[in-house]
Amino acid sequence: MLSIQSVSKNYGKNQALQDATLSIPAGSCYGLVGPNGAGKSTLLKILSSIIQDYTGKVDMPKPEDIGYVPQEICLEQTLSAASNLHFFGRLYGLRGKELRQRTEEVLAEIGLSKRGKDKIIEFSGGMKRRINIGCALMHQPKLLIMDEPTVGIDPQSRKYIFDMIHQLIKKGCTIIYASHYMEEVETLCDHVAFIDHGKILQESSMDALLQQHVTPAVFVKGQLSPPSKLAASDNITEKNRGHLITTNQPLAMMDQILHHYKNDADKLEQLQLVQPKLEDVFFQLTGSALRDKSS
């Protein structure tokens, strides 16, 4: 278990992080979600030992066991992919045969085995992102800290990165994944913390968080009016020329709707189970959507 307790950090009068407390289970993929300027990067810099003048207690592995993937593409553009991996491998203490072997392995892991000798400047944005991640994997860290690793990349590279992350999780690597893309965090992470204005709003396992804050719903669109019993209820709202019905028993509700349309099946256009989403939780906690905050 990795933990931070009551960590605060100021930049002059601006309090970037206020009394942040987190517990990160070993082997988990831990999502850190918040809008730009929320304090995510400050927290990650503290966790990766870049910022050392903070107050509070941080219980983390040694720097040798941590891999840090910054938001920026920190690679030497005029050097080859292999040279960049070599450089970080050396910084992490790898030498000789081990260094060469790990370089080959990492190039294979990031899917660029045949392009090791090409200069970074010749790669696409997505490939650069993969090399950026690869540099942090050279020493096979126990903890990988990733700050917005998929910013500005194509869907194929994103999928490649997700597959890499899944492989790392299988191998037992703990991952801290900071992003303002809710869908990514929802897909990858089993634990999540919301951060805004430098404060941790809530942290929990993903399932518990979704269950605690969001009620499942059923969306129905058809030519019949909703059942009269439902129509009078507060749980039904109009949406996209249909109705959204929130309920703790969505399957039973779907059954009820199907029964309602039993004799007019051709008039039912759409019936859909609406799963709780992380963005809805964030909305509930902050009163505003993430993309509103980012802009």
Place this chain on the structure above:
Amino acid sequence: MKAMLILELKKNAQDRGLLFWMIILPIAFTVLFISVFTSGVPDADQETVILSIVPGYTVMFVFFILISMVNTFLKDRDVGMTARIASTSLSSIKYLLGKWLPYMFIVWIQIFILLAFGKLVYQVPLGQPWYLLITSAVLAFSATGIGLALSMLVHTENMGIALTQVFALGGAMLSGLWMPLEMMPDFMRIIAHGLPQYWAHQELQDAMNGTLKLSLFAKATAVVFAYGCIGFLIAFMRYPHFLKKARG
């Protein structure tokens, strides 16, 4: 630290701008100014002029390394490389040394090339080669030490370039690298005695002429070396602030 050394040497080996600032421009200036100042001058006096200009312009252009140093440090800071390196177990002192030593080596090579050019083209003497070797090394240490401090102090590349001009051109003028110190007012001569360029020029000139005395060598080397040490000390103290400004 070795990783930093290798990376910086690889990067600099590909930097054609560095070749221009460090070798081509000083050679062009040396040739130009020697032809201007020796035109119509008797042969005996020409030797004196050449013996002043070759080491003088060598010392002056050594300080242009400051531009490259500032550039590389600020670039690393702004693209997130500094922060990323700080996240590894590499200590700040090893980071600074790893970035510094390649530049020291480059400047040492630069001095060697410029003096060799003087020897081959203008037949300047290299009377005391051991003194020249040590003086060159200490000058390389000092100039790059100042470069290191400057890199940690400035906020922008333009500020770095401007201050490099002040160090390189202002220091050259005040230290008698452009014209004999005897022709300058008293207050400027006093200032010159506090500048590394003046002492390095005196050492190189005398060592080339074969007349460098041990006392001057020791005194001049101490002054020039002290500048390098102070530069490193400032850089080391300033590094945490530099890291705070780093992206990533």
